[in-house]
């Protein structure tokens with residue numbers, strides 16, 4: 592490999608460590624990828640009891656096995672096997688799962704759009 596290519600790769604890897612590889616940066620705790628606040632999202636995931644049904648790395652008491660574990664969330668391709676894993680689709684899913692997949696076991700929990708953005712911001716920090 593050429594020296595410049597190695598340098599470019601290292602620069603890319605360093606940028607990934609700082610801001611993540613999925614296109615966002617973090618400004619004052621807000622992810623530009625989702626428009627949500629990462630810390631608030633973590634607290635909301637706990638407050639809404641998402642962990643009763645999901646394993647969510649980093650969220651206290653999130654050990655539920657009713658739904659799929661949310662390991663490696665930023666690297667997942669699909670949401671519930673239905674939607675491409677993009678921030679807008681994740682927000683839509685969290686706000687109203689049955690509107691995406693009628694009959695799904697995940698309930699509508701009354702999460703507002705901004706709260707869903709905050710939760711999404713946290714979930715995309717899970718690599």
Ligand code: HEC
Pocket residue numbers: 636639640641642643644645657658659660661669670671672685692695696697698700702710
């Ligand atoms: C009553 C149990 C339950 C609760 C509470 C719950 N979920 Fe789910 N969730 C599920 C189930 C079941 C699925 C799988 C749905 C499907 O594929 O149809 C799911 C799917 C998901 C997925 C997609 C997972 C994947 O592998 O594609 C995400 C993301 C998610 N839930 C986030 C949340 C968030 C955020 C909350 C809290 C606001 C939450 N869930 C609360 C049961 C739950």
